[in-house]
Amino acid sequence: MTAYWCEHAWLDERPVPGVRVVVDAGRIIAVETGAVPATGDVRLAGLVLPGLANAHSHAFHRALRGRTHDGGGTFWTWRERMYAVAGRLDPDGYLALARAAYAEMALAGITCVGEFHYLHHPPGGSRYGDPNAMATALVQAAADAGIRLTLLDTCYLAGGLDGNGHLPLDAVQTRFSDGDADAWAARVALLPEAPGVRVGAAVHSVRAVPTPALTTVADAAAGRPLHVHLSEQPAENEACRAFHGCTPTRLLEEHGVLGPRATAVHATHLTEEDITTLGRTRTGVCGCPSTEADLADGVGPFRRLRDAGSPLCLGSDQHVVTDLFAEARLLEAAERLVTGERGRFRPAELVDALTVAGHRALGWPDAGRLAVGMRADLVAVRLDSPRTAGCAPGQVVTAAGSADVHTVIVDGRVVVSEGQHVLGDVGRLLVAAIGALEEDR
Numbered sequence: 001m002t003a004y005w006c007e008h009a010w011l012d013e014r015p016v017p018g019v020r021v022v023v024d025a026g027r028i029i030a031v032e033t034g035a036v037p038a039t040g041d042v043r044l045a046g047l048v049l050p051g052l053a054n055a056h057s058h059a060f061h062r063a064l065r066g067r068t069h070d071g072g073g074t075f076w077t078w079r080e081r082m083y084a085v086a087g088r089l090d091p092d093g094y095l096a097l098a099r100a101a102y103a104e105m106a107l108a109g110i111t112c113v114g115e116f117h118y119l120h121h122p123p124g125g126s127r128y129g130d131p132n133a134m135a136t137a138l139v140q141a142a143a144d145a146g147i148r149l150t151l152l153d154t155c156y157l158a159g160g161l162d163g164n165g166h167l168p169l170d171a172v173q174t175r176f177s178d179g180d181a182d183a184w185a186a187r188v189a190l191l192p193e194a195p196g197v198r199v200g201a202a203v204h205s206v207r208a209v210p211t212p213a214l215t216t217v218a219d220a221a222a223g224r225p226l227h228v229h230l231s232e233q234p235a236e237n238e239a240c241r242a243f244h245g246c247t248p249t250r251l252l253e254e255h256g257v258l259g260p261r262a263t264a265v266h267a268t269h270l271t272e273e274d275i276t277t278l279g280r281t282r283t284g285v286c287g288c289p290s291t292e293a294d295l296a297d298g299v300g301p302f303r304r305l306r307d308a309g310s311p312l313c314l315g316s317d318q319h320v321v322t323d324l325f326a327e328a329r330l331l332e333a334a335e336r337l338v339t340g341e342r343g344r345f346r347p348a349e350l351v352d353a354l355t356v357a358g359h360r361a362l363g364w365p366d367a368g369r370l371a372v373g374m375r376a377d378l379v380a381v382r383l384d385s386p387r388t389a390g391c392a393p394g395q396v397v398t399a400a401g402s403a404d405v406h407t408v409i410v411d412g413r414v415v416v417s418e419g420q421h422v423l424g425d426v427g428r429l430l431v432a433a434i435g436a437l438e439e440d441r
Helices: 059-064 075-086 091-107 133-145 181-188 211-220 234-244 248-254 272-280 289-294 302-308 324-339 347-354 356-361 393-398 426-435
Strands: 002-011 014-024 027-033 042-050 052-057 110-117 148-155 160-162 165-167 197-203 226-230 262-266 284-287 312-314 378-381 405-410 413-417
Touching (some): 002 027, 014 393, 052 312, 052 356, 059 075, 059 091, 059 426, 091 110, 110 197, 110 226, 110 356, 160 234, 197 211, 211 248, 234 248, 284 302, 302 312, 312 347, 324 393, 347 356, 347 393
Parallel strands (some): 002 042, 226 262, 262 284, 284 312
Antiparallel strands (some): 160 165, 378 405
16 A cells, blocks of 8 residues: 655546655555645655547558658658558567557556557568457557557558548558458457457548448447547548548448447547537547647648537557656647637546546546546656746646656556656666667668
8 A cells, every 4th residue: 555645636627735645565555635745645746637538540650750741741641651550560670669659648648558459460461470469569569568458459451531431441551451341340359358458449440440340340449448539531522422422420420330339439420410429429539739730731620620519538649759648738738729719628627538538538437537446557747847927836738748757657556766767777778669660670
């Protein structure tokens, strides 16, 4: 049993000074307000937040950071460079890269990640002896990095969509596919859950999953988190209308994909009817503002979605940065630029998106709050850094960055102390993992 005395702790949508949080067997067993430090307490300076949840990650995209800005282009031209990296990964390389990427997340205060996983098989359409070898690498990577994982095993069956229907897979995409939705579901059924691991599901997009398979995936995901890339690009909407005669949102609703356990990722280009549908079905929405900006996707109607009834969470997606505080600020900044109004999201709403809503979207309803019975995830953020000095604790989310996180505790285990990860030099791990994937090696 360990008692943490927090200079400030985030309780009930606000910071409270002088809070003792008592932890036993990975759970919070007591929260005492108005406390003074006692002998034996571990002191946590600054503001202690619940653990942050990164609701949308593609771990292998971390190898692309700072490597795609030497020309113009679009999402579609960027995708070709992403496919090139995907084609060079095997289970060992994926383990090394994901371990380093997840450790970087832990340094940033992320205690749980949702991995949107579609890199299933070897290049060329063959199979590993263990059909889930790549997923097993991700599970091991998260365990090594000390964070929880929701593996969103992704169904990916087609190479795209146009007005005539779904297109065949190209050479790189063949490793993403199980051939059909039943084979996908059979492989996913082999994945065991374990302490610190949840197995969910994902529809890659209406571009990559033909209509009959949508229902199969939704049925296989019953009772589990189900995520989907939705309307990230106008071209996706145009193709869906041309072939199906409706928007992707309506198509997903008609085939049982939407609902309280579902999360639509990006949701950038929506009609008013789409917004109403997502809210009415209580489908969550995951914004990834740094990726949406990097890929010139656009600005999603996130305030209107939340007001319509869709819980809002955040993800780092392609890891332009691994900093959920930056994602939260970009969310609010984009709203201000589009509407001409400040304060579209209150700081407490941003914290909710980073914590409670993110964990709920990933199937961890017992995480994201500093309360008795919840998982003991504590993230201590400095209030005296050059970025946060002078900030009101209740507004630190609008100023802090990942570098201000000094201590991270996941399920009662200290994973980051004084800004250092238990694995050691995370930068070195990233350099080694990314360097091994360079084309000239």
